[in-house]
């Protein structure tokens with residue numbers, strides 16, 4: 384439409400009035416097409432994923448026409464080399480907006496749909512999520528559930544389903560989450576769920592506020608949820624700890640961020656990678672050979688001909704006790 388107008392502008396001589404009209408039309412067209420600008424970043428580019436995964440902080444902001452938005456939601460999807468690590472909906476302000484879609488029920492349960500507030504490791508659990516459509520149109524939506532332990536580690540595979548929610552009705556998603564793994568941290572885990580127009584990696588945006596359900600694993604101890612209320616409108620912050628290397632592959636990760644605010648959508652993405660710190664000989668396992676190699680080059684610096692930067696794990700230009708400790712922390716960790 385705008386192109387046609389432009390051609391017209393070239394061919395026909397214009398009066399002052401039509402010039403003014405043209406500029407008015409241009410302004411209204413560009414503002415109508417203005418998208419949200421999403422900024423997303425991780426606090427590091429490379430993370431250690433050994434016996435204990437490193438915490439990944441994802442933060443950013445959403446602006447419209449240069450101003451931080453006053454309301455809205457953002458979807459954050461973290462994809463590992465072959466699997467989705469998790470998907471979360473974060474509010475962009477204390478008032479995230481009003482939505483026709485609503486999560487009306489969320490809990491962890493047994494196979495008989497009996498809600499559980501406390502589970503033991505090894506126990507098999509299900510999730511129950513009910514989503515209502517208060518609008519006047521049927522909607523096909525993507526339901527996502529992620530269970531994260533006290534240390535912010537996703538402990539069961541992300542569950543995803545595309546369901547139709549009829550106008551005026553609700554739909555239930557009741558997937559098997561799996562067994563609570565032995566390596567999960569004891570304390571309060573959180574079940575997170577969100578509803579999206581499609582997967583964020585395909586541009587799907589949040590269609591309602593996300594919900595969370597606390598679940599005590601074995602013993603109770605208080606902890607904070609991984610999603611924090613944004614300190615300032617238009618900003619968001621998420622802390623997710625990577626699962627240990629035996630539970631989730633190392634490699635390249637992608638973070639997709641899709642925001643929704645005042646009827647507008649914006650998206651962005653960023654990447655990071657993970658490695659098995661201490662695997663000096665890069666054979667996928669941290670063992671006695673890695674320890675030995677570091678010991679052989681003990682107290683070497685870049686001036687020494689034998690210098691191998693791979694043994695300088697903390698990159699302070701000397702191979703010493705600190706590097707050896709870092710190898711030992713991941714001792715026994717294996718990618719297979």
Ligand SMILES: [Ca+2]
Nearest residue numbers: 662664666668
């Ligand atoms: Ca090795």
Ligand SMILES: [Ca+2]
Nearest residue numbers: 695699701706
């Ligand atoms: Ca060092």
